[in-house]
Amino acid sequence: MATVGGPRAGLPPQQHLPPELLESLLASSADAFYVVDPAGRVQFANPAAVAVLGYDDEAELLGRPSHATIHHKRPDGTPFPDADCPLLRPRTTGEVVRVDLDWFVRRDGSMVPIAYSSSPLETDHGRGAVVVFREVDPHADEDDPQRHGWALELHESRTRIVAAADAARRRISRDLHDGAQQRLVGVLVTLRAAAGRVGDAGGEAASLLKRATEEVQAAIGDLRDLVAGVHPAILTDRGLRAAIDSLASRSPVPVEADVPRRRWPAEVEATVYFLVAEALTNVAKHAPEATLATVRVSASRQRLLVEVTDDGPGGATTAAGGSGLRGLRDRLALLGGTLEIGEAPGGGTRLRADLPADPSAGPLPTLPAG
Template identity: 45%
Template sequence: MNASPHPGPTGQPSLHPDAPGGTIDRLPPPRMAFDAVTWKEIAFLLLNLPVVIVGFVYVVTVLAVGLGLSVTVIGLPLLAFGLIGCRGLGSLERARARTMLGVHVDEPRPLRPGRLGFLPWLWASLKDPVAWRHALYFGCRLPWGILTFTVTLTSLFVLWPVLPFLARGMATVDRAMVRGLLQPSSELEMRIAELESDRGVVVDTAAADLRRIERDLHDGAQARLVALAMGLGLAKEKLLEDPEAAAQMVGEAHGEVKLALQELRDLARGIHPAILTDRGLDAALSSVASRCTVPVAVSVDLRARPAEAIEGIAYFTVSELLQNVSKHSRAQRAWVDLWRADERLMIQVRDDGQGGADTSSGSGLAGLAERLGSVDGLFVVSSPPGGPTVVTAELPWRDRDFRKPAPARR
């Protein structure tokens, strides 16, 4: 007698194995997950072959023709235009990966030559790392495209139960390729954007410095020298008629000469002080500290001198901070410390004044922060109400190039 059927693990009837003459019903295999994501991955893998064939043929043709004709006039421009086309193919591939694989990849920054003109554009196009990464992507994907197309197409008829697992694994490799070669390097892109912004700050700062120097020359030394010339002219006219008056006018002109020389010295010190060039930061900062309205202790612990540009920025940073101490801090004492920490030049200016300093827009401290940021530096202000004020600045350390001869002093 046959055993009565009872529900099996899947809800389907099966015979009890202990029943006489009974057999075990074969249970159906578990269902595979063919959801929308899986079907998109399968479609992406099937499209790999035609896409990579087009991309591979384009890249090989561009490189072969461009490099082969590079000795001629048209070779390098053809290669440059071909690399721009690689950017376009990469944009289409990012869109395909975004739609079918859910890979959200940012677009790379557009090509921006440093200067206007055909030659700057040509050079920027030929050394464009984004275009070369795109060319590498399509150049190396032909074997992978053939493999994924073959495995996916075969699995649709032969390995249907395990196709979702195969598709997911191969699609994961595709996602890694897209992210590795078609996604812009976030750190590099951010660094380029920072450098572009810093270049604008440097240009604006240099223009402001030139305007300040022009204004100081026009309103100060130049006006005083004009008055001096006029006074000497009047003294010359009165020399025979009224020698005493002429002598008095010459004496006044002598005083004007002294004032004009002092203004020119101050202006030259504001551009680049001679003591900094000749004796370095220790002596130059000690000279600045001696002109401060409060006693300043200067400590410079440097075994070597940094590059001229870094040394100049450090000098003017300390100089402006000590001017703030004189004008606004109401301090009794101040301290200046400079030292080297690994590849950074550290600057710290402290005072025991009333505090309240900040880097809000429009202040002198904000200008210092922008100037230091333009050379990859840092600027931090700690100044609670009631004090003390501690300003810490960092500059990248670059060794001084002693191979270049120093300019001749006049």
């Protein structure tokens, strides 16, 4: 355990997954996905969802009330009241709902047997839901493990979406670092060489070169922060402990970090990293009078527990954390995890996340001590 940090530069801004990238990932999935807004209207349906529901184009579904369109009746034809529908419950409760056998209404009025998993989705206008589903065999034995495996498979498919998004983040980060950032460094070297030749006698030219050099230096700093927000290289190369130590060293509030020296799957490490980064950013922003923040990561063979506490005035909630923490709660739900925010023992705020860990993850023998 080590205490690092102090009144230094702020933490890097956190970047969110571009909507167009997320839509591309969902559109290419063999599983059916659709998204509803806080009012229960369909906002997105991938090609697999359009096909299962018997439509010709996504546009035929967009803007329509989800329950009244695809879930308004039971297989015997009797009405299915909106109030009894578990499908969109995540909009109101924030829970994740998984059902092994249900029925959706197709465009022609026929019924299709499906298994689905529905999760909350925080938006700027309130909580919606994202639903992933698949057609199933309604005649399978209720005790057949295959029947109960459908919802699990759907949950796992959502995890694959997170993993694919993280792989895209890592690729973008490498491209920015190896491409644009290195090119700017080359420009900076050239400007400094030109300024050296002009010298103090260069007059206006020397002044312009100096200003250009300062602008390029600032651009390199901005790009470095952007790369860290997309996916920091240190997380890929050296793991979660080194990445969190790096975050702590840049925190304006001193941070005491206790993180095991080992590796987990990339999507797990990225989730924990961005969770800690968002939590420390919120400490600096909402509790600047805090004198210490503590980050602790503990692991068993099945679960990973992450706690971030501070000794500030307390009173933080998920809502106070803004869209950053709401988005992280959604991400944790996709991985089968949970996020809680409340008062820390003795005052201050405690953020606690519980998520699955990979039991096959091994130690990190290449990390230096200290």
